[in-house]
Amino acid sequence: MIRPMRRLTLRWSLTVLLACGLAGAGEQQANAKRPADRPERLEMTVRASGTAAMFSSLKISSPRLASRIAAAERRPAERVDCYTDLEVSVWETDDRKTVYRLERTGRLWDEAASKLLWLPPDASERLLRYAEALRSRHYGKLMDWNEARSIVGRKSLFTIVDLESGLSFRVQRRAGSDHADVQPVSREDSATMKRIYGDKWSWERRAIVVAKDGARIAASMNGMPHGGDGIPDNGFKGHFCVHFLGSTSHRSDTPDPAHQLMVHKAGGDLRRYFDSASPAALASSFVEALNLKDGDMLSLIWTGASAEETAMLSRLLERLDSIYYARAGKLAQDDDGDKLSASVDLPVLVRLDGRGTLRAKLRFELARSSPQSPWRIVGLGSDHSSLIP
Incomplete structure (x- = not known):
C-alpha cells in the first residue's frame, strides 16, 4: 500500500447496527462457552480513501466469529488482493486491538506481520456479507x-x-x-x-x-x-x-x-472501473490520483508495482505539490483492438516542493494477458529526471 499521508482526525461517522438475522443461530451457545480471555469485539470500517475523515462503521458483537479469527491459521504472504477501503479491528482487550485488511475472498490480512489468516468458509462468507452491506450504505448508487x-x-x-x-x-x-x-x-x-x-x-x-x-x-x-x-x-x-x-x-x-x-x-466502484479502462483512461486516472495524493487509488491502478516502484512513488508524493494533464479538452481514447501492449505519453504540468511549474512528459507502458483481460501498468518513466528518476 502506498500511504504517504497521515490519516486525518475523524469528524463524521455512520454506525450501522448489526441485524439480528446476520448474527447466526449459534451465537448464544458460543457466548456461553467463551473463555474469559477470548476476544469478542469486532468493528468493520470503510473509508473512500486512507485520508478520508468521513467513515462508516459496523460494530459486530460475535464471540463465535471472533474466536474463529483468533484460532485461524496464519500463513506468510507477500502479496494479497484486499479491499483498499476496508479495515477490520479485533479487540484483544479493552485497550488493545489488531487491525486487519479484508482480502477479497474473505480472509484477513495482517499487514504488520505480512500474514494471511485462513478462516473457515462460513466465517469468510460472513465477513464478505458484512462488507457488502456496509459499503452499500457508505457509497452512493451509480446511476446514469x-x-x-x-x-x-x-x-x-x-x-x-x-x-x-x-x-x-x-x-x-x-x-x-x-x-x-x-x-x-x-x-x-x-x-x-x-x-x-x-x-x-x-x-x-x-x-x-x-x-x-x-x-x-x-x-x-x-x-x-x-x-x-x-x-x-x-x-x-x-x-x-x-x-x-x-x-x-x-x-x-x-x-x-x-x-x-x-x-x-463515490460509488465504491474504482476497481471495476480500472479493470475496464483503456490505457489512456488508466494513465489519466493515475495522474489524477497523484494530484490527489491518494495512495489507495494509486495501488488500485498500478497493481503490479514492485517494492522499489512503490518506494519511488512515495518519495514523489512527499515532494509533489500538484500535477495536471497539460492539454485542455478530451483525452484521446485508444482503439485497443486485440493489442496486448500499449504506450501512453501524457504531457503534465508539475509543481514540486513549492518551486515553479515544470513541464514534463510521463510515459506509461501497459500490457494485458489477453484481449479480454484488464490493462495493467508495467512501467512508468519521464523525460525529466526530477519527476521519475
Whole structure:
C-alpha cells in the first residue's frame, strides 16, 4: 500500500447496527462457552480513501466469529488482493486491538506481520456479507445521468455530502442539460462548500453523494463559481457543476475523465472501473490520483508495482505539490483492438516542493494477458529526471 499521508482526525461517522438475522443461530451457545480471555469485539470500517475523515462503521458483537479469527491459521504472504477501503479491528482487550485488511475472498490480512489468516468458509462468507452491506450504505448508487436527471430535476433542492470530509450542504439545480448546474442555497451552504475546498475555490473534482428523497447517488463536483447566477445573497457568484455516470460537459459529447473517476469513487466502484479502462483512461486516472495524493487509488491502478516502484512513488508524493494533464479538452481514447501492449505519453504540468511549474512528459507502458483481460501498468518513466528518476 502506498500511504504517504497521515490519516486525518475523524469528524463524521455512520454506525450501522448489526441485524439480528446476520448474527447466526449459534451465537448464544458460543457466548456461553467463551473463555474469559477470548476476544469478542469486532468493528468493520470503510473509508473512500486512507485520508478520508468521513467513515462508516459496523460494530459486530460475535464471540463465535471472533474466536474463529483468533484460532485461524496464519500463513506468510507477500502479496494479497484486499479491499483498499476496508479495515477490520479485533479487540484483544479493552485497550488493545489488531487491525486487519479484508482480502477479497474473505480472509484477513495482517499487514504488520505480512500474514494471511485462513478462516473457515462460513466465517469468510460472513465477513464478505458484512462488507457488502456496509459499503452499500457508505457509497452512493451509480446511476446514469438520464435517470439521475429526473430525480434532481430543475429547481429541485438536494444535499451534497463530500466523501472525504463528511461535510454536507444544500444546493438547488438551476440549469444544465448534459450535467447539473447547481448553486448553494444559502450563505451558510456556500461557506461549508468553501471549507471542503480548503477555503479557496477550485476546479478540482471531488467524489460526492447526492442525497434526495431517500436516494443516494454517486456523483462528482467541482468547486469553482462560474457562469450564470440565480440565487441572491447566497455568497456564491455563479453556479458549479455536478456530474453523474455518463454525463458530459457543455462543450463535449464525451464524459470528462476526471469527473467520471470521482463518480466511480463515490460509488465504491474504482476497481471495476480500472479493470475496464483503456490505457489512456488508466494513465489519466493515475495522474489524477497523484494530484490527489491518494495512495489507495494509486495501488488500485498500478497493481503490479514492485517494492522499489512503490518506494519511488512515495518519495514523489512527499515532494509533489500538484500535477495536471497539460492539454485542455478530451483525452484521446485508444482503439485497443486485440493489442496486448500499449504506450501512453501524457504531457503534465508539475509543481514540486513549492518551486515553479515544470513541464514534463510521463510515459506509461501497459500490457494485458489477453484481449479480454484488464490493462495493467508495467512501467512508468519521464523525460525529466526530477519527476521519475
